[in-house]
Amino acid sequence: MEPKRELLELLLSNARESPTDLARQTGLSETEVESGIEKLEADGVVRGYQAVVDWHNVDDEHVQGEVELNVELDRETGYEEIARRIAKFPQVVSLRLVSGDYDFAIDVEGNSMHDVSNFVSEQIAPIPEVTQTVTHFVMETYKERGIEFEDRDEDDRLSISP
Template sequence: MDLSDEVVELLRENARYSVEDIARQTDSDPSEIEAIIDDLEDEGVIKGYRAIVDREQLDEETIRAVVELNITLDRETSYDDVAERIAKFPNVESLHLVSGDFDFMMEVEGDSMSEVSSFISNKVAPVPEVTQTVTHYVMTTYKEQGIEFGDGSDDDRLSVSP
């Protein structure tokens, strides 16, 4: 694994590592690490830095949904064309071309189920290539981007033994 790959892996593990932390862990010079990070950002390898938030711990309620999209393409339109159009909507948190029974998997957020439903029916479904949507509302998140939520001791069911 080259140094750039090591830097990427360390930042994926914890984006708050300082340049000095990464340099120490890779036995490198901090100026070299800083240059690598700058290059990765300039090349678009690193797109941004975000906190992983346990939304259930917040007072505000955000509704999240995973939406399956089926697409029918014509000769002039590609999956990339459809994805580019759908990804521009601010409610869309992620959009993936996938294999299987549907074409795209989209994650959306809104302030209410009504807002999410309205967004899907008024903005996504009318896209000419979209032939079907199936919406799954997220009830509880147990793990996101490799980070587990909760401490695992929330099971208050009584043990039953024969």
């Protein structure tokens, strides 16, 4: 594996590892690791560092929704312009152009289902090019960004056999 790719894989796995530990794992010098990371950041390959949060273990109310969005393009408006408008909303956590039955996949967050629902109906749906939205609320997260949340309670539902 090339050093750049190996460094990226290690950063994805744990971005808090020290340059010393990364150097040991890659066989590069600490200076090479530090300059490699600086270059990845300067080139826009690494755009930021974030914690993976298990909202199930946080006392505050937090709701995540996944929104399927269909749009109708015209001669003046393309996907990029629509994406720029939608990405500006702070409730939008991720926005992707996708293939399949809908055009955009949007991850949104709010303090309640009502907040997320209002955001979609009052901010996203009225965009002139938007033809359809479907919102799915996240009920439970078992894995996020490669991290498994293994400390969940066992399913206590009773199985029913005919």
